[in-house]
Amino acid sequence: MTAPVLSVRNLQVEFASRRGTLRAIDGVSFDIAKGEVLGVVGESGAGKSVTGLSVIGLIDPPGRIAGGEIHLAGLRIDNLPPEEMRRIRGKRIGMIFQDPLTSLNPLYKVGDQIVETIRTHLNLSEQAARRRAIDLLAEVGIPAPDKRIDGYPHEFSGGMRQRVVIALAICAEPELIIADEPTTALDVSVQAQIISLIKRLGRDHGTAVMLVTHDMGVIAETSDRVAVMYAGRVAEIGPVQDVVRNPLHPYAKGLMGAIPTLAGDDKRLVQIPGSMPRLSAIPRGCSFNPRCASAFDRCRVDRPEPLSRGTQSVACHLYDSVPAETAA
Amino acid sequence: MLAFTLRRAIQAIGVMIAVGIISFSMFRFAGDPVNQMVGMDTSGAERAAIRKSLGLDDPVIVQFGRYVGNAAQFKFGVSYQFRLPVTDLLMERMPATLELAIVATIFAMVSGILMGVYSALRRDSWLTHVFQAVSLIGISLPTFLIGILMIYLFSVTLGWLPSFGRGDVVHIGWWTTGLLTWSGLKALIMPSITLGLFQMTLIMRLVRAEMLEVLRTDYIRFARARGLTTRAIHFGHALRNTLVPVITVAGLQFGSVIAFAIITETVFQWPGMGLLFVQAVQNVDIPIMAAYLMMVSLIFVTINLVVDILYTIVDPRLRSTVSRAH
Numbered sequence: 312m313t314a315p316v317l318s319v320r321n322l323q324v325e326f327a328s329r330r331g332t333l334r335a336i337d338g339v340s341f342d343i344a345k346g347e348v349l350g351v352v353g354e355s356g357a358g359k360s361v362t363g364l365s366v367i368g369l370i371d372p373p374g375r376i377a378g379g380e381i382h383l384a385g386l387r388i389d390n391l392p393p394e395e396m397r398r399i400r401g402k403r404i405g406m407i408f409q410d411p412l413t414s415l416n417p418l419y420k421v422g423d424q425i426v427e428t429i430r431t432h433l434n435l436s437e438q439a440a441r442r443r444a445i446d447l448l449a450e451v452g453i454p455a456p457d458k459r460i461d462g463y464p465h466e467f468s469g470g471m472r473q474r475v476v477i478a479l480a481i482c483a484e485p486e487l488i489i490a491d492e493p494t495t496a497l498d499v500s501v502q503a504q505i506i507s508l509i510k511r512l513g514r515d516h517g518t519a520v521m522l523v524t525h526d527m528g529v530i531a532e533t534s535d536r537v538a539v540m541y542a543g544r545v546a547e548i549g550p551v552q553d554v555v556r557n558p559l560h561p562y563a564k565g566l567m568g569a570i571p572t573l574a575g576d577d578k579r580l581v582q583i584p585g586s587m588p589r590l591s592a593i594p595r596g597c598s599f600n601p602r603c604a605s606a607f608d609r610c611r612v613d614r615p616e617p618l619s620r621g622t623q624s625v626a627c628h629l630y631d632s633v634p635a636e637t638a639a
Numbered sequence: 640m641l642a643f644t645l646r647r648a649i650q651a652i653g654v655m656i657a658v659g660i661i662s663f664s665m666f667r668f669a670g671d672p673v674n675q676m677v678g679m680d681t682s683g684a685e686r687a688a689i690r691k692s693l694g695l696d697d698p699v700i701v702q703f704g705r706y707v708g709n710a711a712q713f714k715f716g717v718s719y720q721f722r723l724p725v726t727d728l729l730m731e732r733m734p735a736t737l738e739l740a741i742v743a744t745i746f747a748m749v750s751g752i753l754m755g756v757y758s759a760l761r762r763d764s765w766l767t768h769v770f771q772a773v774s775l776i777g778i779s780l781p782t783f784l785i786g787i788l789m790i791y792l793f794s795v796t797l798g799w800l801p802s803f804g805r806g807d808v809v810h811i812g813w814w815t816t817g818l819l820t821w822s823g824l825k826a827l828i829m830p831s832i833t834l835g836l837f838q839m840t841l842i843m844r845l846v847r848a849e850m851l852e853v854l855r856t857d858y859i860r861f862a863r864a865r866g867l868t869t870r871a872i873h874f875g876h877a878l879r880n881t882l883v884p885v886i887t888v889a890g891l892q893f894g895s896v897i898a899f900a901i902i903t904e905t906v907f908q909w910p911g912m913g914l915l916f917v918q919a920v921q922n923v924d925i926p927i928m929a930a931y932l933m934m935v936s937l938i939f940v941t942i943n944l945v946v947d948i949l950y951t952i953v954d955p956r957l958r959s960t961v962s963r964a965h
Contacts, residue, residue, distance in 0.1 A: 369863055401866025408864070413857035416876050417956055418883075427875075428865045463955040479865055 314385050315342035316486050316519035317366065322389075323378035324358075324365050324543075326590075333590040335361045335374065337543045340617070343487065348513055348520040350534030350551065352527060352566070354587050358543040359523040363489045365389070366521070367404050368396040384486060402432040405480030407509075409492040411473035415464035421448075421475045422460035425482055432483040447478040451508060470501035474508065481512060488513070491523045506533050527570050531555055539563045542587055542598040549623030559625040561603045597628065605629055647947050651940045656707065658936040662929040663706045715930035720922045725930045729912060733934075734814045735805055736904070736911030740896045742827055743835035747896075748889055751839040755846025756881075759854070760873060770843065777840035782899060786833040786906035793829060801826050803908035834903040838892045845888055849881040856880075883954050890946035894939040 324336035336358045343349045351359045364370050366381055368388065381389040388399060400406070408414050416424060425444040429435060435443065441460070448456035451474040464472060473493065480488055490509060494502035510533050513520045522533055530537050531551060538548040539560065547560040558564045568581030585602040588594060594601055600610040607628070615626045673689050690696050694705060709715070715725040754774075758767040777785075794802035806822030808815040817823025853859060854877055862872045901913035908914065912931060919927035951957045 367864060369860065397866055397868065399866070400864055406861070406864035408857060408861055410857060414861040416858045416862065416880070418879055418954060419876075420955075427867065427871065431865070431867055431871070465956045476861070479861075483866075 317343040318382040321379040325377040327373040343519040346517040350530035350537040353540035357540040402483040405485040407490040662932045716926040743831040747835035747838035751842030755843040759850035774840035777836040830907045
């Protein structure tokens with residue numbers, strides 16, 4: 312087995328605040344293999360975006376990576392000097408942000424922004440970079456790219472702008488793309504197009520994709536594996552079919568139960584009572600215990616560590632004492 | 640784009656007519672001009688004759704039309720004190736004022752933008768704190784005080800720079816310039832710093848605030864995610880976005896620089912339009928005051944027009960909304 316493209320081990324991210332240090336990410340570990348799409352799902356504030364930003368090295372102060380390791384194809388990148396990390400951003404890791412309307416500099420033609428990025432990372436002439444930019448725009452599905460390349464961002468629709476953003480993210484053939492809620496700001500009909508575009512690009516180029524979203528539907532459609540995050544930790548991670556059909560963690564069960572089906576059964580959608588704790592008030596033991604129907608004494612004291620259950624890995628005490636057969 | 644420019648130009652003409660009314664009414668408020676021209680012993684018949692020959696017995700609207708017509712041809716009558724055409728007097732003084740204003744504005748823009756960018760990028764550097772302190776001084780001390788302090792230090796105490804006047808000037812056609820002689824340049828230093836200091840602090844504070852704002856935007860974050868160099872992000876992306884509002888303010892400030900030149904010119908006895916105006920006020924020389932008002936307004940309006948057009952060049956979004964509006 313080859314080394315995974317991205318390997319995150321026991322990542323910890325802290326934010327210094329006036330009321331002390333807040334731990335936004337507390338011991339997150341996962342791998343993404345070449346060509347694999349990992350969906351990262353969770354409520355707002357679960358630490359999905361912060362995880363993505365720490366991988367690409369864009370955590371803004373007062374936040375900082377406090378522990379753990381991040382490896383990109385075997386190279387440790389979490390402690391690289393800023394200039395070396397800068398060379399990796401855009402070249403080996405591409406990033407797509409949530410809002411395509413504000414991701415592009417309004418004062419520059421989209422072509423200039425793409426050419427600028429290409430020439431930052433690849434040793435190409437102005438003309439060669441421009442040709443490449445036109446090819447990229449064509450690849451992400453922008454019609455008449457040789458004309459549109461001289462357009463300004465405000466002349467593009469939201470979906471088209473997100474395509475430009477994707478073209479920018481892939482312009483140096485990165486090994487990894489981090490897509491942070493790439494469809495949240497878009498129309499539903501456009502969402503599907505963007506999702507299939509990201510999926511196709513990942514497949515065609517063998518790019519690993521980390522897809523951050525709170526939309527389980529998007530995950531189910533796109534991802535190979537899914538990581539469910541809760542309060543800065545991974546609650547459950549595994550192949551997407553297994554996690555969707557047979558979630559193990561009570562929180563994952565709750566999430567899957569909250570997805571409406573098209574089958575038209577009259578079952579009420581399950582709601583998870585309560586809300587995610589604030590970073591300053593994460594409960595002792597399992598951070599999910601106050602909302603968990605199956606919580607028992609140990610959950611309020613011990614923090615559960617990830618346990619392997621078949622193809623899945625789950626951080627829950629329910630699966631610790633029980634034999635594997637009955638749990639799975 | 641053309642329609643936009645044309646519309647703005649028509650608005651500018653409207654403003655100029657309004658200014659014309661104010662400037663014209665100055666003659667009325669300042670009393671009967673005939674009384675000021677003639678002696679005590681002039682007879683009533685002679686006064687009437689003068690009045691008639693000057694067209695002062697025509698209806699006001701006719702007089703105003705004549706005034707505007709003349710003003711459009713840059714004829715503003717004859718100065719009471721100098722007995723010379725006002726236009727010649729103003730034209731003779733204008734190069735001095737414009738040169739001072741332009742040098743002061745360039746000084747203010749260049750140092751203001753540099754200091755603003757620096758203090759936005761290095762928020763905790765000691766130099767930033769120095770800039771902040773300087774800007775506080777520039778914004779709170781009145782111009783004349785700064786001028787006098789500088790004269791005291793550099794002319795009286797150190798004797799490095801001349802305390803008044805323009806130095807030697809070179810004539811190029813009707814234009815006179817002090818930029819080509821050593822003494823002219825030396826004479827420019829203190830007045831332009833005095834005049835530009837306030838604008839400099841204004842621009843510095845504006846650039847700093849705008850730059851900090853822009854650096855927080857998504858497209859700057861995305862530019863970082865694209866792996867662009869810090870230099871490209873700061874000076875290619877952030878600075879250009881910062882300059883959009885700065886252009887407007889700096890442009891409009893150029894008008895106030897010319898207006899504020901009155902004080903600086905008085906302090907440094909700079910032979911410009913401002914000094915001429917101050918002398919005109921002291922001697923109730925209405926034609927000069929009225930013409931000065933018109934000239935300054937014309938400069939203001941022209942700058943406004945240029946700024947509007949520049950704006951659309953810098954910001955492509957305005958270009959299309961402008962053309963879509965027609």
